[in-house]
């Protein structure tokens with residue numbers, strides 16, 4: 271590991287879309303004012319990183335420029351602080367970085383809906399992120415103290431995967447009554463968190479896992495027992511759900527896929543149920559639903575986008591309390607130089623859980 275005093279540190283760059291990441295160095299900045307320099311301990315690899323790598327969001331300023339340093343799931347240790355940073359974040363403090371940062375305060379951030387800011391400025395997506403030895407946090411307000419989190423690197427994905435699923439399940443939970451059926455569609459890394467939250471926040475519900483891959487069902491089952499699961503190959507998934515729910519349908523759906531799933535699974539939603547859309551894999555695609563049955567059955571459809579800063583604090587608290595297992599969803603750790611291999615493994619669908627780069 272290079273000390274930041276040398277003035278530069280190791281980083282991995284996206285220099286050209288859809289091309290291998292390049293190793294290099296970055297200038298180690300000196301934190302000023304509210305800024306905090308952290309030594310990166312864990313930087314998670316998320317599906318959004320694949321989208322950024324492909325360049326599909328570049329027209330929207332994600333990333334703002336190349337070369338670019340990826341990863342928005344960042345955990346680290348405070349190295350140096352600006353002169354206006356409170357003592358709570360003194361040198362050596364383990365922290366998680368809230369990724370859904372913003373450039374200008376607005377009505378949404380003022381209300382605490384920080385995930386809906388009109389000027390998102392997300393490390394690893396818009397600006398430089400965690401695939402480097404040191405990361406400059408623009409403001410200490412984005413830091414969550416990670417004391418009591420023994421495996422800091424494994425906690426990095428709590429800032430996207432663990433947060434996104436938390437907000438989604440909290441949205442669905444008020445609709446779910448004892449003995450209702452709740453389905454999670456997509457049992458990869460996100461599913462590993464979502465299933466745990468459903469167990470905690472809908473403890474008397476029946477949890478159904480749905481995934482095209484038997485291995486994904488096994489993966490999530492090894493972390494949280496499912497009441498039942500469906501692997502919809504070319505069978506009729508709707509009749510499978512009818513059978514599993516004894517005709518009552520699903521009271522809540524957490525859709526972590528979002529690609530051609532809404533038009534199918536909305537039809538399995540019970541009266542008064544809620545469908546929470548989380549996955550962005552189908553962005554750009556169109557799903558068709560029936561307005562008639564949505565009205566007559568009072569079905570609720572909700573989008574859920576990452577999570578707020580307040581929810582990020584709650585997620586870390588749940589991990590600290592041991593209410594959720596944040597280590598088991600992490601299935602691979604790799605050095606900085608292997609970040610590209612991890613990205614490719616995710617791109618080609620070989621990854622079941624979350625991967626973390628440990629610079």
Ligand SMILES: [Zn+2]
Nearest residue numbers: 316318430431
């Ligand atoms: Zn993400």
